[in-house]
Amino acid sequence: METLERVLGEHPFFEGLEAPYVQLLVGCATNVRFERGALLFREGDEANQFYIIRRGTVALTVFVPQRGPVTVGTVGDGEILGWTWLIPPYHWHFTARAEGLTRAIALDAKCLRTKCEEDRVLGYELLKRFAHILEQRLHATRLQLLDLYGSRA
Amino acid sequence: MPPAPADPMVPRSCRVERARRETADTFTLALEAPPGDGGFAFAPGQFNMLWVFGVGEVPVSISGDPTEPGAVVHTVRMVGAVTRAMGQLARGDVVGVRGPFGSHWPVEAAAGNDVLIVAGGIGLAPLRAAVYQLLASRERYGKIALLYGARTPADILYRRELRRWRARSDLEVAVTVDRGMGGWRGNVGVVTAFIPRVSLDPSNTVAMVCGPEVMMRYAVREILRRGVAAHRIHLSMERNMQCAIGLCGHCQYGPTFVCREGPVFGYPRVEDLMALWEI
Numbered sequence: 078m079e080t081l082e083r084v085l086g087e088h089p090f091f092e093g094l095e096a097p098y099v100q101l102l103v104g105c106a107t108n109v110r111f112e113r114g115a116l117l118f119r120e121g122d123e124a125n126q127f128y129i130i131r132r133g134t135v136a137l138t139v140f141v142p143q144r145g146p147v148t149v150g151t152v153g154d155g156e157i158l159g160w161t162w163l164i165p166p167y168h169w170h171f172t173a174r175a176e177g178l179t180r181a182i183a184l185d186a187k188c189l190r191t192k193c194e195e196d197r198v199l200g201y202e203l204l205k206r207f208a209h210i211l212e213q214r215l216h217a218t219r220l221q222l223l224d225l226y227g228s229r230a
Numbered sequence: 231m232p233p234a235p236a237d238p239m240v241p242r243s244c245r246v247e248r249a250r251r252e253t254a255d256t257f258t259l260a261l262e263a264p265p266g267d268g269g270f271a272f273a274p275g276q277f278n279m280l281w282v283f284g285v286g287e288v289p290v291s292i293s294g295d296p297t298e299p300g301a302v303v304h305t306v307r308m309v310g311a312v313t314r315a316m317g318q319l320a321r322g323d324v325v326g327v328r329g330p331f332g333s334h335w336p337v338e339a340a341a342g343n344d345v346l347i348v349a350g351g352i353g354l355a356p357l358r359a360a361v362y363q364l365l366a367s368r369e370r371y372g373k374i375a376l377l378y379g380a381r382t383p384a385d386i387l388y389r390r391e392l393r394r395w396r397a398r399s400d401l402e403v404a405v406t407v408d409r410g411m412g413g414w415r416g417n418v419g420v421v422t423a424f425i426p427r428v429s430l431d432p433s434n435t436v437a438m439v440c441g442p443e444v445m446m447r448y449a450v451r452e453i454l455r456r457g458v459a460a461h462r463i464h465l466s467m468e469r470n471m472q473c474a475i476g477l478c479g480h481c482q483y484g485p486t487f488v489c490r491e492g493p494v495f496g497y498p499r500v501e502d503l504m505a506l507w508e509i
Contacts, residue, residue, distance in 0.1 A: 134417065136410070136415075136418065137418075147410065147411065148410030148411075148414065148418045149410070149418065150418050150419050151406075151410075151416075151417045151418045151419060153417065153427070154427065155427060156427075176415050176416075213423070216448075217419055217420045217422075217423050220420045220422070220444075220445070220448065221408045221409075221419070221420055223444060224381070224408070225350060225351070225381075225408070225441070225442040225444055225445050226350060226351030226352075226379070226380060226381040226385065226408070226441075226442065227381060
């Protein structure tokens with residue numbers, strides 16, 4: 078059975094992070110499991126976790142009046158879910174729902190926020206990694222806005 | 231590569247054997263060769279010029295199975311007068327066919343390698359022919375991954391085939407849409423985001439990419455980031471092909487004619503051209 082130490086230590090997101098910091102993250106981590114349709118979090122709720130998706134797909138949805146929930150993105154195997162825990166006022170922007178049985182590691186972000194304030198090196202290391210996620214998501218969103226497939230014959 | 235007909239400017243008259251609506255604006259035509267004509271040999275990635283008599287002629291990639299003799303299959307998106315007229319054709323109607331023309335996907339040359347296929351929108355059509363050929367001799371290749379992005383769930387081509395391919399254990403298939411709607415429970419996001427997740431050996435991978443040029447540019451960027459060498463990446467470019475034999479110059483793309491040297495190019499051949507705004 079894979080330990081949390083091994084999973085976090087080998088995850089590309091934490092590559093290059095010093096061992097004591099990985100240990101610290103392990104202390105904030107829990108294995109979690111969501112059945113199909115289960116909510117991971119709801120828009121507007123406090124963002125006190127982030128997730129490493131181990132297996133499954135999570136849909137990020139926004140409720141549009143007259144249309145219902147609209148999926149704006151999905152996060153799958155190996156990906157990181159949730160970055161608003163880093164940015165005040167720490168509230169989720171979307172609702173996250175498991176599209177099927179989903180296994181993940183939840184990290185206690187409330188605890189991590191405190192540790193990041195206390196140890197700025199840890200804070201910077203995590204911020205760099207989340208900045209990369211943000212850059213990827215922003216880039217993907219811009220490509221989606223281009224409506225690429227609307228013009229090719 | 232199969233030879234072009236003796237006079238490449240003279241179309242063959244071919245009957246529509248089947249017409250099938252794929253999405254609201256896309257359809258697939260299967261055309262039968264005239265009696266005694268010898269059929270339609272082609273290589274995946276090549277295109278035909280299809281002529282709706284009295285309306286005009288357009289280049290269309292061949293999307294059928296190169297290992298299956300008989301009808302030649304094209305998937306067409308209705309974007310102009312000719313393709314809209316083509317969309318009205320029914321079984322028994324006749325169209326003119328010139329071809330096949332152009333270069334092809336390096337399916338044979340990829341033997342022994344992993345293969346990454348990245349398709350966007352109607353770009354899946356010319357790549358479907360490559361998938362057929364790969365699967366026809368599956369044992370000759372390593373891992374094969376097909377990543378396909380569409381605008382919405384309603385715009386997904388070849389649904390039944392994609393379902394069948396997803397069920398195979400020897401083919402990794404990821405389908406994603408830019409906009410999730412209508413009860414869609416699959417992936418939502420751009421197709422390029424799936425490139426880092428694919429399980430392939432970058433030093434031993436051949437990539438084939440077809441879709442809107444912007445999508446291809448970003449797909450190539452991700453594929454290079456994975457460590458796949460530039461010369462192992464192949465793209466299908468789209469330009470205004472008219473004569474299809476490199477005479478008229480309508481499809482000129484820098485120093486090349488897409489109809490003759492393309493539509494499939496090795497990335498190093500078009501890398502600089504793709505960065506230019508003026509062509």
